[in-house]
Amino acid sequence: MTPDVPEPAPSRPVGRPPRPGLPAGSGLTSSRARRGPRSGGDTVTGRVFSILEVFDHDHTALTLTEIARAAALPVSTAHRLVGELAGWGALERGGDGAYRIGLRLWEVGSLAPRSIGLRERAMPFLEDLYEATRQNVQLAVRDGHEGVYVERLAHPDAVRLLSRVGGRWPLHGTGVGQVLLAFAPPVVQESVLASTLTSFTARTITDPAVLRRTLAGIRRDGVAVCDGMIDLASLSVAAPVRGEADAVVAAISVVVPSPSTPGGIEPRTLVPAVRAAARGISRALGAPTPTRTQRAVRPEVPRPSS
Amino acid sequence: MTPDVPEPAPSRPVGRPPRPGLPAGSGLTSSRARRGPRSGGDTVTGRVFSILEVFDHDHTALTLTEIARAAALPVSTAHRLVGELAGWGALERGGDGAYRIGLRLWEVGSLAPRSIGLRERAMPFLEDLYEATRQNVQLAVRDGHEGVYVERLAHPDAVRLLSRVGGRWPLHGTGVGQVLLAFAPPVVQESVLASTLTSFTARTITDPAVLRRTLAGIRRDGVAVCDGMIDLASLSVAAPVRGEADAVVAAISVVVPSPSTPGGIEPRTLVPAVRAAARGISRALGAPTPTRTQRAVRPEVPRPSS
DNA sequence: CCTTTGCTTCCGGTGGACGGAAGCCAGCCT
DNA sequence: AGGCTGGCTTCCGTCCACCGGAAGCAAAGG
Numbered sequence: 001m002t003p004d005v006p007e008p009a010p011s012r013p014v015g016r017p018p019r020p021g022l023p024a025g026s027g028l029t030s031s032r033a034r035r036g037p038r039s040g041g042d043t044v045t046g047r048v049f050s051i052l053e054v055f056d057h058d059h060t061a062l063t064l065t066e067i068a069r070a071a072a073l074p075v076s077t078a079h080r081l082v083g084e085l086a087g088w089g090a091l092e093r094g095g096d097g098a099y100r101i102g103l104r105l106w107e108v109g110s111l112a113p114r115s116i117g118l119r120e121r122a123m124p125f126l127e128d129l130y131e132a133t134r135q136n137v138q139l140a141v142r143d144g145h146e147g148v149y150v151e152r153l154a155h156p157d158a159v160r161l162l163s164r165v166g167g168r169w170p171l172h173g174t175g176v177g178q179v180l181l182a183f184a185p186p187v188v189q190e191s192v193l194a195s196t197l198t199s200f201t202a203r204t205i206t207d208p209a210v211l212r213r214t215l216a217g218i219r220r221d222g223v224a225v226c227d228g229m230i231d232l233a234s235l236s237v238a239a240p241v242r243g244e245a246d247a248v249v250a251a252i253s254v255v256v257p258s259p260s261t262p263g264g265i266e267p268r269t270l271v272p273a274v275r276a277a278a279r280g281i282s283r284a285l286g287a288p289t290p291t292r293t294q295r296a297v298r299p300e301v302p303r304p305s306s
Numbered sequence: 307m308t309p310d311v312p313e314p315a316p317s318r319p320v321g322r323p324p325r326p327g328l329p330a331g332s333g334l335t336s337s338r339a340r341r342g343p344r345s346g347g348d349t350v351t352g353r354v355f356s357i358l359e360v361f362d363h364d365h366t367a368l369t370l371t372e373i374a375r376a377a378a379l380p381v382s383t384a385h386r387l388v389g390e391l392a393g394w395g396a397l398e399r400g401g402d403g404a405y406r407i408g409l410r411l412w413e414v415g416s417l418a419p420r421s422i423g424l425r426e427r428a429m430p431f432l433e434d435l436y437e438a439t440r441q442n443v444q445l446a447v448r449d450g451h452e453g454v455y456v457e458r459l460a461h462p463d464a465v466r467l468l469s470r471v472g473g474r475w476p477l478h479g480t481g482v483g484q485v486l487l488a489f490a491p492p493v494v495q496e497s498v499l500a501s502t503l504t505s506f507t508a509r510t511i512t513d514p515a516v517l518r519r520t521l522a523g524i525r526r527d528g529v530a531v532c533d534g535m536i537d538l539a540s541l542s543v544a545a546p547v548r549g550e551a552d553a554v555v556a557a558i559s560v561v562v563p564s565p566s567t568p569g570g571i572e573p574r575t576l577v578p579a580v581r582a583a584a585r586g587i588s589r590a591l592g593a594p595t596p597t598r599t600q601r602a603v604r605p606e607v608p609r610p611s612s
Numbered sequence: 613c614c615t616t617t618g619c620t621t622c623c624g625g626t627g628g629a630c631g632g633a634a635g636c637c638a639g640c641c642t
Numbered sequence: 643a644g645g646c647t648g649g650c651t652t653c654c655g656t657c658c659a660c661c662g663g664a665a666g667c668a669a670a671g672g
Binding site: 073075080 | 659
Binding site: 043044045046048049052053055056057060061081084085088089090092100101102103104105106107108109110111112113114115116117119120123124127130131141143148153154155156165166168 | 349350351352354355358359361362363366367387390391394395396398406407408409410411412413414415416417418419420421422423425426429430433436437447449454459460461462471472474
């Protein structure tokens with residue numbers, strides 16, 4: 001079996017089409033023949049996916065009719081498919097009749113190398129980082145034009161974050177996102193730079209030229225400091241995590257209260273810790289040279305893998 | 307939207323059929339008509355699932371032919387389905403041509419209330435517990451006759467565990483498992499007690515009578531101490547986590563070196579911490595009464611029968 | 613009582629899934 | 643080179659499983 005190197009995965013085209021905002025009414029898509037070019041449901045698997053896509057963080061429990069409506073499927077069809085999904089365990093039906101994502105689906109999902117494989121090796125370092133700062137620590141990978149948060153440790157008293165495990169954010173607005181973008185293939189960078197950079201706060205970078213300069217700075221320093229770009233009260237310090245081929249496969253960050261707020265923290269103090277953790281994870285992932293700055297970073301004895 | 311109460315989920319029948327151990331040869335299942343009663347693949351979704359089921363912890367990257375063989379599907383069929391899966395992001399194709407579970411699937415999977423919903427609220431307590439012990443901390447739920455590990459914090463220097471996030475273990479052999487079993491519906495308990503209790507070490511409970519007594523003890527004490535039942539070198543202390551309806555929805559445990567080994571730890575010292583953490587999580591989940599204390603067994607107010 | 617809303621079952625028509633076969637490409641052996 | 647193997651992809655005719663309207667149920671509400 002080939003080793004589980006989390007790789008760039010050049011597979012599907014970047015950027016999924018945004019979910020068609022729940023048409024609500026219009027139960028008129030009938031008669032197989034008349035079925036127009038629907039988004040993603042002209043094949044059975046497509047319909048199944050359109051059902052799964054209906055669930056998100058704000059909709060974790062849905063009734064059959066809600067699913068049918070949101071997926072633009074006739075109720076009877078949805079009924080059958082949902083039944084099959086539930087039979088396998090991809091969905092679970094609660095006592096209230098509502099369907100939720102099932103444990104079985106979570107199980108196979110957790111086999112994704114880009115989540116668990118990465119997560120497992122990163123955890124020890126994230127924990128150290130967490131303990132040192134007692135704030136928010138995050139781990140994210142890139143998928144298309146977005147950063148996907150794979151892991152997060154959050155102190156209950158730390159700054160409240162808008163991100164969540166399993167959530168997505170545009171690359172240009174977050175610390176991890178900027179890092180991932182800075183080291184993404186040129187095509188992706190240009191594509192993002194050419195797109196409209198949505199603004200979240202007054203400090204969000206929306207000027208492509210500024211962003212371009214920022215990315216260059218990140219590449220130079222190996223660290224990103226992102227103050228109040230998504231939430232004025234919080235500041236994040238992020239660094240790249242490299243994999244086997246020395247490619248950047250992930251990014252980690254620490255999020256603390258912005259120094260412009262009471263109790264805020266000066267980012268400078270965090271940089272070394274974040275950098276060190278990122279380097280540690282990279283080493284654990286098998287990245288080649290641990291950067292040439294640090295001398296004599298003797299690789300630790302490889303643990304006997306299970 | 308109904309609240310995400312992680313509930314027993316009486317949906318699918320307990321215990322999935324074990325994977326049919328990769329038939330290897332026999333590419334003879336041809337001619338749609340002759341297709342005999344195959345395990346789970348007479349419907350499109352069934353075939354899709356049989357593909358997903360091919361992946362497990364020891365097989366996270368598979369080529370098309372491997373998938374086809376393992377799922378007992380003709381290559382061309384597998385090719386089409388796998389293509390659709392990859393197109394959506396349920397699978398990802400690496401540069402080496404092998405398929406892996408995709409990030410997108412992980413994303414929807416992470417919406418499972420029994421994993422993330424639970425995990426999110428439990429994390430802070432698990433972290434405290436982890437920090438207090440600097441050993442292994444685990445969170446698990448029950449699915450059929452098995453415990454599924456939902457989260458785990460492990461110190462690199464702690465005892466090596468056999469369990470993994472996303473992994474399964476029979477209920478009778480582990481600390482969390484015994485807790486989950488002790489509070490499972492009677493049907494499940496009897497079913498497990500009636501089945502063959504596979505032995506992992508010399509100390510694994512294999513006698514139904516002993517197990518029954520152990521479970522009663524766990525119900526009485528609200529804690530399980532499980533020494534060397536799955537690995538002679540490790541001991542686990544586990545406690546139940548209760549949800550809204552006061553039902554046990556999960557279990558947590560701390561795993562430390564067994565006192566019978568050098569550097570072993572006396573379980574007694576851990577019990578209060580584990581119990582406290584479990585109670586904390588229960589409270590965060592909305593469990594009603596924080597359990598009656600050890601002494602002063604004052605009969606609590608009769609719960610409103612749901 | 614009737615109405616509404618949501619879930620489940622049924623069943624005939626048909627279009628999409630199916631999979632054998634053939635074409636391709638790389639690697640390997642002789 | 644030439645042949646061979648093993649894996650991946652494309653093609654296309656057959657046929658059956660999927661589809662979804664319709665009808666039947668059950669519960670909630672007026």
